[in-house]
Amino acid sequence: MSIALHLDHYLTVRRSLGYNLRTAERVLRRFARFADQEGVPYIDTALFLRWDASLPDAGTSTRSARLGMVRLFAQWLSGIDPAHEVPPRGLLPGRLHRSRPYIYRDAEIALIIAAAKELPSIYGLRGLTCSTLFGLIAVTGLRISEALALDRDDFDAENGVLRVRRGKLGKERLLPLDPTVVAQLVGYEAKRDRLLGASPEALFVTSSGKRLTDCAARYNFARACQRIGLRADQQYCRHGRGPRVHDLRHTFAVRTMINWYRTGQDPAREMIRLTTYLGHTDPDNTFWYLEAVPELLDLAMARATSSGEEAGR
Numbered sequence: 001m002s003i004a005l006h007l008d009h010y011l012t013v014r015r016s017l018g019y020n021l022r023t024a025e026r027v028l029r030r031f032a033r034f035a036d037q038e039g040v041p042y043i044d045t046a047l048f049l050r051w052d053a054s055l056p057d058a059g060t061s062t063r064s065a066r067l068g069m070v071r072l073f074a075q076w077l078s079g080i081d082p083a084h085e086v087p088p089r090g091l092l093p094g095r096l097h098r099s100r101p102y103i104y105r106d107a108e109i110a111l112i113i114a115a116a117k118e119l120p121s122i123y124g125l126r127g128l129t130c131s132t133l134f135g136l137i138a139v140t141g142l143r144i145s146e147a148l149a150l151d152r153d154d155f156d157a158e159n160g161v162l163r164v165r166r167g168k169l170g171k172e173r174l175l176p177l178d179p180t181v182v183a184q185l186v187g188y189e190a191k192r193d194r195l196l197g198a199s200p201e202a203l204f205v206t207s208s209g210k211r212l213t214d215c216a217a218r219y220n221f222a223r224a225c226q227r228i229g230l231r232a233d234q235q236y237c238r239h240g241r242g243p244r245v246h247d248l249r250h251t252f253a254v255r256t257m258i259n260w261y262r263t264g265q266d267p268a269r270e271m272i273r274l275t276t277y278l279g280h281t282d283p284d285n286t287f288w289y290l291e292a293v294p295e296l297l298d299l300a301m302a303r304a305t306s307s308g309e310e311a312g313r
Helices: 003-016 022-037 045-054 060-080 106-117 125-140 144-148 179-196 214-228 246-262 267-278 283-292 294-311
Strands: 161-164 173-176
Touching (some): 045 060, 106 125, 106 214, 125 144, 125 179, 125 246, 144 214, 246 267
Antiparallel strands (some): 161 173
């Protein structure tokens, strides 16, 4: 089968997942025509470089975008036939790409929260605040900046809703919370106010009653990870390298999407809800998880292939 015919199937599969592929289709059609003109049955790095050299001069971002589109197509093809080679990520100079997220296991999240509870402070508020903060991010997918910006009045315990007033690009959204999360936040507020002897404006605060800063939150997360072995111990209060607090957000998104496939839900329909819940301005930012996490891509391909076979019967 020619690369152009493979491309037809590939585009059908990805469109079934809700992707808008107008730009990608235009680029990949051009690539497929070039490959068929050369009589090449398989994609490899040399083919991409020859095609890239045949095109008019373009900026780094444009060439990098083309590489990303071809790489994803090649990844899909290599799953069908290993003879196809996926061009490497760093093939073009100056290419920027997102790091693959670290997906925490449930046990790791539980250990991080438990370690955060043990962080020392005069009144014990440091451990209380950090463990609640990290737990909230893990179960809502909040950005750390959004969580730290929450005020006391942003939490509506009666209706089980969290108001995110300072989302990315200034966008506001409302997040419905599970009753267990509401109970945890209510308990946190009661203990916090009892320890401080007052009710602060900010939701997450230090022992002095001031809003917890981004720097302090990230440091405390690093300390908790060091305690459980997810990061190496460091001297001089260094954070070290390892899974990040932002990966809790990634884990929430990925686990939500995996659950759709395992429970038979329609990913194309549910994706808009998740995009809104996460506060993404572009659905492509949510679809990125399909490409970044191999398990998700496998589930998506299996679902699409199964649907295609049923339609053909």
